[in-house]
Amino acid sequence: MIKVEGLTKRYARTIAVDNISFAVEKGQIVGFLGPNGAGKTTTMRVLTCFLPPSAGKVTVAGFDVLESPMEVKKRIGYLPETPPLYPEMEVVEYLDFVGRLKGIEARNLRRRIGEVMERCAVADVQNKIISKLSKGYRQRVGLAQAILHNPDVLILDEPTSGLDPQQIIHTRELIHSLAGDHTIILSTHILSEVEHSCERVIIISSGRLVAIDSVDNLTNRLRGSEAVAVELDSADGRPNPGEVQQRLEQIAGVSRVLMKDSKNGRLLFEVESLQGRQIRPDLARTVVNSGWSLNEMRSVGLSLEDIFLQLTASEQRDEQRKQQREKEVVKVGADQ
Ligand SMILES: Nc1ncnc2c1ncn2[C@@H]1O[C@H](COP(=O)(O)OP(=O)(O)O)[C@@H](O)[C@H]1O
Numbered sequence: 001m002i003k004v005e006g007l008t009k010r011y012a013r014t015i016a017v018d019n020i021s022f023a024v025e026k027g028q029i030v031g032f033l034g035p036n037g038a039g040k041t042t043t044m045r046v047l048t049c050f051l052p053p054s055a056g057k058v059t060v061a062g063f064d065v066l067e068s069p070m071e072v073k074k075r076i077g078y079l080p081e082t083p084p085l086y087p088e089m090e091v092v093e094y095l096d097f098v099g100r101l102k103g104i105e106a107r108n109l110r111r112r113i114g115e116v117m118e119r120c121a122v123a124d125v126q127n128k129i130i131s132k133l134s135k136g137y138r139q140r141v142g143l144a145q146a147i148l149h150n151p152d153v154l155i156l157d158e159p160t161s162g163l164d165p166q167q168i169i170h171t172r173e174l175i176h177s178l179a180g181d182h183t184i185i186l187s188t189h190i191l192s193e194v195e196h197s198c199e200r201v202i203i204i205s206s207g208r209l210v211a212i213d214s215v216d217n218l219t220n221r222l223r224g225s226e227a228v229a230v231e232l233d234s235a236d237g238r239p240n241p242g243e244v245q246q247r248l249e250q251i252a253g254v255s256r257v258l259m260k261d262s263k264n265g266r267l268l269f270e271v272e273s274l275q276g277r278q279i280r281p282d283l284a285r286t287v288v289n290s291g292w293s294l295n296e297m298r299s300v301g302l303s304l305e306d307i308f309l310q311l312t313a314s315e316q317r318d319e320q321r322k323q324q325r326e327k328e329v330v331k332v333g334a335d336q
């Protein structure tokens with residue numbers, strides 16, 4: 001249903017999306033996961049014909065976003081990060097306006113508006129002014145406008161962000177109920193969100209594709225990795241940070257060692273394990289055998305960022321390459 005091949009999107013100075021490829025089959029719910037600035041919104045804007053790609057090919061139901069934008073738009077419903085609402089309009093008035101814009105025939109429009117208002121649970125506020133609605137209701141009005149022309153594909157940009165827990169549950173249920181009829185891509189920067197809502201997940205970070213997998217496979221891959229915070233006393237200037245870093249990195253099962261802080265005679269490190277490896281006993285042993293004094297050792301949760309790094313061992317190398325390329329782009333820009 002959706003095919004993205006080698007998509008790149010450059011802004012003046014940044015490469016927001018860097019040569020990513022993926023495909024989404026009909027009827028799937030796919031989560032587009034990545035931290036802020038990863039390139040999710042940019043990709044979605046290209047898919048919905050709001051932005052032209054800098055390179056690569058994107059098709060929706062076989063239609064190219066550059067060659068046949070009208071055909072693509074007919075088949076796509078889009079809920080941007082901020083729903084495109086007119087705050088001074090009543091809900092039903094707004095949906096009528098959107099319906100005309102989308103070219104829905106007048107004789108079908110009223111019935112269709114009734115249907116989507118039921119479906120999105122906004123019928124009870126149909127004559128309310130949009131600016132007076134709660135954020136949850138506004139988001140559902142946004143969804144109602146996205147599905148109004150009954151598109152095959154729904155593109156939802158962070159549909160649950162900023163909602164309270166009750167509203168999040170409501171919105172998730174609504175998205176699920178839409179899944180049978182539509183192919184859905186939803187973006188989020190929250191890992192648990194894809195676990196709740198999606199069958200497959202596409203992970204991007206710094207504009208690059210990090211993983212495409214089923215949610216089950218992904219959580220299995222990540223399960224068992226842990227991060228341990230280790231604090232050492234270095235009041236007399238010993239041990240020195242470089243030495244500690246090096247020794248900790250040599251422990252079997254350690255995937256990464258980060259120095260977090262070195263203040264007031266304390267050294268704080270965060271040590272991550274490979275999947276399924278118990279590193280605490282060896283960590284403790286190494287510290288003690290080295291004659292260092294251990295202030296504290298405790299578990300810390302792996303953040304989304306950490307998970308990206310786990311999934312891409314070559315991340316840092318790639319980042320350097322990307323920065324190099326950005327410099328080249330700027331240079332080429334300046335030459336022109
Ligand atoms: N209109 C723009 N002009 C220049 N840079 C932009 C623009 N929109 C986004 N960016 C940059 O592109 C990158 C990706 O942004 P975005 O697609 O919004 O990421 P996400 O939605 O994952 O948070 C970021 O570095 C962001 O600063």
Ligand SMILES: [Mg+2]
Nearest residue numbers: 040041042081
């Ligand atoms: Mg975004």
